[in-house]
Structures are given as structure tokens and as C-alpha cells.
Amino acid sequence: MRLTVTGRVFSGMGKGRYYVGHPEYQKRFRECLGYIPYPGTLNLKLEEEGMVRQLKELRSSDGTKVGGFALGGESFSSLACFDGELRGERVTLLFIDVTFYNDTVAELISPTYLRGKLGLKDGELVSFTVDAPNLRPDRR
DSSP states (O other): OEEEEEEEEEOOOSHHHHHHTSHHHHHHHHHHHSSOOOSSOEEEEEOOHHHHHHHHHHHTSOOEEEOOEEETTEEEOOEEEEEEEETTEEEEEEEESSOSSOTTEEEEEOSSOHHHHHTOOTTOEEEEEEEOTTOOOOOO
């Protein structure tokens, strides 16, 4: 099943740039996903409760796992990844075990700087699709 998710683009706290750009995460993403992501996340604020519910269910299913690690006294969270697409660009939806956001936020990575390539601005409503093989259709 492919799930379509819609949300509003917003600027985060800049932590995605630090974590996604970390050399050890970059290595792990390359091994697990087959690409090195642009250092940062595209953040989308979900507005529909049904979508939030479906992403919560997807979070508990089988995605590509990237293990956590510790370096220099700092802990780095494990996460689950789900492949998808946004306007023809490859994206990966991240479910991070330790995050600053609640379930109404979707965090995406991509080998491309999506904001620049697609001209995305804060407040813009965008949709992406994500592979959700174990997700049941939403019964609203």
C-alpha cells in the first residue's frame, strides 16, 4: 500500500542539519538507504487527524532500521525509514526514536535539497507518498 501524506512546510530548530549531516549517520544512511542525504530534514506539520493516526500505525510497522550509537559521550537515536516520493523526488520518512517533535510532524530526508529544488516555502501545503506495506486502509 502507498500512503499519501499532506502537511505544511515549516522551518525546524536546525537539529536535523546536525544529525542528518553527522558523518556516522551519513555512513549508516548510505548503507541502509543507498544514498547520502542532504544534511537536514524537510518538516511537515500534519493537519488531519486521520493522517496522524495512520503515521502512528506506520511507525509501529517494519521499516528500514538505522541503529543508534554513541560517540564522544553523545547519544544518537535509532530510527526507522520508509521510502517515498515528493513531486518526483526520492524522499525517506523518518521515525526517530528520540525526537523533539510530536506525532503531528513528518520529517523527510532526501539526496536532494528539496526546498531549493522544488522552491518550497514555509506554510506551503505539500503531499508525499510513502510505501506502507503493512498499513491497513484508514477507516474514518
